Amino acid sequence: MLEQYDTQYRVEYAGYSPVPIEFLRLEQDKEYEKKQVDQVDTFDLQLFARAEDEGRTEDPTPRKRQQAREKGQVVKSMELTSASITLITCLAMSMLGYYMFTMMMGYSAYCFSHVHEVEFSPDNISRLFPVIIIAFFKITLPIMLIAAVVAVAVEALQVGIYFAPKALRFDFSKMRFNISKVWQRLIPSRIALIEYGKTFLKIAVIVCISYAIIHKEFSQLLNLLDVGLMEGLTFIAGLTFKIIIYVAIFLIIISLFDYLHQRHEYKQGLMMTKHELKDEWRQLEGDPSVKRKIRQRQRETAAKRMMAEIAKANVIITNPTHLAIAIKYDSDYMVAPTVVAKGKGLMAQRIIDIAKENDVPIVENKPLAAALFETVDIGSEITPQFYQTVAEILAFVYRLKQKAA
Template sequence: MSTRSWLLSLYPELVSIEIDLQLFAAEDEGRTEEPTEYKKRKAREEGQIPRSQELTAIIVFLIVFWAVSLIAAYLWRLFFSLFRFYLENILNFSFSSGNFSALYINMLWIVAQILLPIFLVAVVAAIISNALQGGFVFTTKRIQFNLAKIWGNIGKNFVRMFWSVETLFNMAKSLLKLVGVFSVAILFMLNRFGQLITLARMTVLESVEFLAVFIFQFVSTVGILLLVFAVVDYAFQRWNFIQSLKMTKQEIKEEFKEMEGNPEIKAKIREMQRRFLSQNLAREVPKADVVITNPTHIAVALKYDPHYMNAPVVIAKGEGPIAERIKALAKENDIYVIENKPLARSLYQLVDVGEEIPPEFFEAVARILSIVYQARGKSVVA
């Protein structure tokens, strides 16, 4: 029973409400089947991959914050150098003076030394966060303007803004984040309340050191808490993405027919089959003791080694062009090709490649192998 039918059975008055309850489940639209690899690949080519903007933002923020905290002394020295440079040259900054360009370049160089490490760390953090969420996808399909698609989905998208699983999830997540951050702030204040009271009696250096440690611990704790929420958000986005790609049974059938009927795919499959079969025949047929033919339509290659085989084994077989290929390989490798229509037909129909021949064929095959061994001057070992 679908979600809509179940709700209507409990609350008949909902019949008059114009809300699409199918926004809550793909199953209500008949999309019950997991998406195929082809559909996932096609969605990725169109730029559709599960991503959490929150996860990207929090990873970049935490890495940059921790990196800045690690090189804080270096950045402070540069900032102090910039401040001192400005005060020492404030009277020389004149557009009419000849040394304005040199002073300006020196000042920009100090600013670049401050900002460049932060910028590089932010870029690396962004690359890491995107790599963790499926890598980079470059496509122009996501930015193409499609007025028909926008206008056709405007009503559904408007309802989805207020009535969907994603909306409810984001609402619950926002409330939990607010409660979590507020709780962490209260715990930090209560845990360090005594030190905060005595902050006014500390020296300037002690106050700065205390506040730096306090801010670092508080921001790191809140950041890790938000990182947990971001990971949950990413898991939800992946689930929601898979739900959006789910297919009906009919869609799977149509996709299979489309792929099966695609001339390029069929040609590639046939080429792979031919290549594999050709390699297999070229490897196995030279090992045969004899090839039994129909004579023109069927060929069966047999091998028998009494030291480790209980009975002769079919190592290759085929009909039509494959049979011709087997006979050609047999001639190239000086393997006897013997015509026996009923035996060749029976072996081809009843024995698979790699199997021993059934007992009812022992006598007929033994006579053929005896002829082959005598022609080669070999003795038959029973």
């Protein structure tokens, strides 16, 4: 009813012809889409405005979420990924440290022991370069593979496996210089202030943990002048490893809260106004393909339900080939016999075939079949004018079943 009145409504201006409301809506939608595109690169002047302040009070629809996901807009915390990579990589290095150290010392010893055999010339150095690259990858490849697996796993846990081709498109329009946008970026927004706060918190965590651990081991640090080179390097490596592990653990804890915050901000960014919600519903409702799929699904569901009810029917009334009506009656909960299925042509033949498969009696009565098909809907009780005839048919069917038993 609302759409009907909207399409009939006209807006008139003095000296101008009537303008259809659809034209005004179209212009508003174009302006809105332009604002949505520019919103990526601009900051609102209301620095601390939230979704409620902008009138976006409605939860995002599944279609809105899917469109955002297709554009690469998903919930994830980069801090959680980087902290997880740091922690797992350090743990892996603690387990593979002996292997890496042995490989590195072996290559170093080989190079230093054969350095007098190599003439340093451009040709010889170019031949040594692949050997150095291979040695480097042999030492670091296990750690790099572990870091890559951790990065993929953490990202998959946050956003799942998805591909967003729209996010890979390069937009040349964003490369145009705009002094107003540069000025707006210099003004700290609410999100920028939050990011500054997170950065400050991470720096504070790193400094505090480093200070606490170094302060605890300070006396041993002073004694490094009296120990050998390998012992000193081992102590420094262990101290550094301890600092990194503790920092990574604390950063993961902070990142979990950051992930929850990112989820909240993501939902806030997708919140919709009542007008947007109404427009999306109209688009979906007016899409011919959507309507066609909905009707097809409804027909399929109704047909499946109807076919399942045929096996429970008491009798099938036919004319005998063009029409078929399935009647069911249960005195415990039915006031009158009910039509549970009906069809004509191929559907009628299908009803008859299912009835034969389930030993449902089939009775030919052309006038009754035609009248029931035209006047009684599926799931409805028959009208009083058919009581007598249908009662006689049901009585006949009951007698046949009693004789067969």
